[in-house]
Amino acid sequence: MLTIVIIGTGNLAEHLCRVFSSVDSIAIVQIYGRNTETLKRFSGYGTTTTDSAKIKDADIYLVAVSDNSIPSVSQLLSEKSGIIAHTSGAIEMDAIGLDNCGVFYPLQTFTKGKLLDFTSIPICVESKQNSALDTLKKLGSLISENVYEINSDKRKRLHLAAVFANNFTNHLYSISEKICQEEGLSFALLQPLIQETAEKVLSISPREAQTGPARRGDKKTIESHLNLLKDKKQTELYTLLSEAIKTMYEEEL
């Protein structure tokens, strides 16, 4: 049995509570948070406390708080002998400032209230101590088929790649939505295209899957699109993305 204390009451904390509570060999012994109201949402998963002095003993403390709070919150656990692992992609493990530190980073975007199947979510683990690493790997493997040992440096770069694939991609969706709305067109028209674009790269490298005016060097369409755009940032993005596509494939020559 692995015993766990969840530190934090955000979105990821809730997703982790949900998936851990579905596994027999994991026991959530406590959830710690500062806000009594927010903690109420977690009462179904285990005992809760707002008092850091009353945090129980456990094998693993998962620090699922905002990046900036990781160092200070970790210090609340300085007397604990269990593994103190944060769950962030961007923050190095040493930010925890304790010997028994670790990382347990699920590489996924978590939406409030949207159920996720953890089985395929990559879990990136890290620790200085072999035994702690084994424990974090074990925890990961109880919820996912994809557990990887990835150090802080590589994880940061993976997180950077994730920003392109998730945050920036989502912003392009937003621009598409805006262009549709301005024309009184439903964004739903683009949904099958968005889904297929994402699905395509499951079987083909995105480098090979690239299509469109910039890839074809179709200056006429590019010019016509630029004439349609009125928003300055959209125009800049269209130009830069088209140039970047052109550059990527010129490198092939």
Place this chain on the structure above:
Amino acid sequence: MLTIVIIGTGNLAEHLCRVFSSVDSIAIVQIYGRNTETLKRFSGYGTTTTDSAKIKDADIYLVAVSDNSIPSVSQLLSEKSGIIAHTSGAIEMDAIGLDNCGVFYPLQTFTKGKLLDFTSIPICVESKQNSALDTLKKLGSLISENVYEINSDKRKRLHLAAVFANNFTNHLYSISEKICQEEGLSFALLQPLIQETAEKVLSISPREAQTGPARRGDKKTIESHLNLLKDKKQTELYTLLSEAIKTMYEEEL
């Protein structure tokens, strides 16, 4: 029964042949192309010809050729009385240069050899004549549940939105892939994130779904990411996309 001649032997022509041949009330009477070798791939769908003088009569001629070739190829059909419809998102209907012109634009990205379910693909139709419009709508509804009458001006803007949602998004996937490869990390690590990012906007507006360092105004992470990037275009894109996200949400204030 609707009779159809397919003009062109590209990727879209092949996808259209495949879906039309699965519908009892559609007859592909012929496929026209210039290249004998390429035409061979189409022989299972109907008779083929490389001789424009031998193009048969049909209710609809679907001109599925490259954008630039639409005007010249359409002229091969100037004596025909059926509907001459192109299949492009970017080109106005009048490029056909014939009275019996129309548009039949399936809004999707078509990959060679990858089967697609047409049922959900939006089909955008346009024509000057009501009867031709009805015929194109009928053809659309035989393969898709989503047939829309959209004029050339709106279609161009929809195509622009599609370039953001598909071509540019795919380029961001390429950058992610490149960052992973440079670190010896498998791009497969990002697949669940890419799929979930796309799936998320089925239920939440991308504007609301936006997360990440730029959305949070997390300058520390942005700076750390910029330090990791060595490629000039990637750095420019990271900066511009972060600024664009910032700007989009500042407008809310």
